[in-house]
Amino acid sequence: MSEVMEYKCPCCGGAIAFDSHVQKMKCPYCDTEFEMDTLKEFEQENMEQDHDPQWDASQTEQDGEQIGGDGSMSAYICEACGGEVIADTTAGAMSCPYCGNPVIVPKQFEGMLKPDLIIPFKLDRKQAEQKLRDHLKGKVLLPKYFKTENRIKEVKGLYVPFWLYDSDASAEIRCRATRVHSWSDGDYEYTETEHFLVSRGGDLGFDKVPVDGSEKMANDLMESIEPFRYGEAVPFQKGYMAGYLADRYDQSSEECAPRANERMRESTVQAFMSTIQGYATCVPEHTDIRLKKGTISYALLPIWVLSTKYRDKSYTFAMNGQTGKFVGDLPFDKGKAVQISGGVFLAVFLITFLLAGLL
Ligand SMILES: [Zn+2]
Numbered sequence: 001m002s003e004v005m006e007y008k009c010p011c012c013g014g015a016i017a018f019d020s021h022v023q024k025m026k027c028p029y030c031d032t033e034f035e036m037d038t039l040k041e042f043e044q045e046n047m048e049q050d051h052d053p054q055w056d057a058s059q060t061e062q063d064g065e066q067i068g069g070d071g072s073m074s075a076y077i078c079e080a081c082g083g084e085v086i087a088d089t090t091a092g093a094m095s096c097p098y099c100g101n102p103v104i105v106p107k108q109f110e111g112m113l114k115p116d117l118i119i120p121f122k123l124d125r126k127q128a129e130q131k132l133r134d135h136l137k138g139k140v141l142l143p144k145y146f147k148t149e150n151r152i153k154e155v156k157g158l159y160v161p162f163w164l165y166d167s168d169a170s171a172e173i174r175c176r177a178t179r180v181h182s183w184s185d186g187d188y189e190y191t192e193t194e195h196f197l198v199s200r201g202g203d204l205g206f207d208k209v210p211v212d213g214s215e216k217m218a219n220d221l222m223e224s225i226e227p228f229r230y231g232e233a234v235p236f237q238k239g240y241m242a243g244y245l246a247d248r249y250d251q252s253s254e255e256c257a258p259r260a261n262e263r264m265r266e267s268t269v270q271a272f273m274s275t276i277q278g279y280a281t282c283v284p285e286h287t288d289i290r291l292k293k294g295t296i297s298y299a300l301l302p303i304w305v306l307s308t309k310y311r312d313k314s315y316t317f318a319m320n321g322q323t324g325k326f327v328g329d330l331p332f333d334k335g336k337a338v339q340i341s342g343g344v345f346l347a348v349f350l351i352t353f354l355l356a357g358l359l
């Protein structure tokens, strides 16, 4: 069984990769384009050739030799140049550091590890870099030299493993609400507070609530570049990963389920609460949410990760590789913040002074 897989151009023998502009495989040397469906046939043929049964358990060694004391890294041999490619044991797509060819490790995405869906990259590296420049524009509190001194260290197009949960929820929510109105008859001020018990009940369906199944990706960073358009997801094919990085999951769907449930509960409460309007206050006193057993699918979603360095500190940004939504932390200039709040204070003071002058 071959350890790694590379897509070669049948015209010139060059390494081909997925091109997000044409949404096809494209040879960077002779510009020939290949439909993803054509590739599917090729992948299947390849699978058939490699269908020898593996009797000997020691053969698993061939799946990439584990190196490093803790077994967290694996080594593969690049078919094109024979160079050694070293990667995390969860990595399934990378490029050879010697010849630059895209390398895919099929066993990371086969059998139980095979994703159901993939959203192909729609935006490329240049668009990600442009988004970073736009992100820095107009940020008043950014230190003066950040834009000029900050250097892009790395830009990675990464397919991140996600679990997508479908479920139905039925919920009952009861709230204590009030309405207040005041009036005056000239002598007295009256305030009347009316108390209400408001209840809401019903069913709600959730479709593809995502939770990332990769330990190294920060959950909050991943959640902040949502939503993805799942209508554009296609059945998984390894070819989409050629030219990008991809990780298989290292957190199971059971491990990620509590986060999905939490998100569904929060959204259910929000959805029901948003239908209660016209009250001065509204406090939930009882919520009963029952999530029904649903289905789970495994998907790879496209994310550009950009890291930059400024004065020895690293900053990470992420962009949704499908929609372009961009997030990331920026340094904060304390001196500037003080100047700005000082300005606000001064303006308030002036207005007060003017009002006093008028009286
Ligand atoms: Zn070619």
Ligand SMILES: [Zn+2]
Binding pocket: 078, 079, 080, 081, 082, 083, 096, 097, 098, 099, 100, 101
């Ligand atoms: Zn190579």
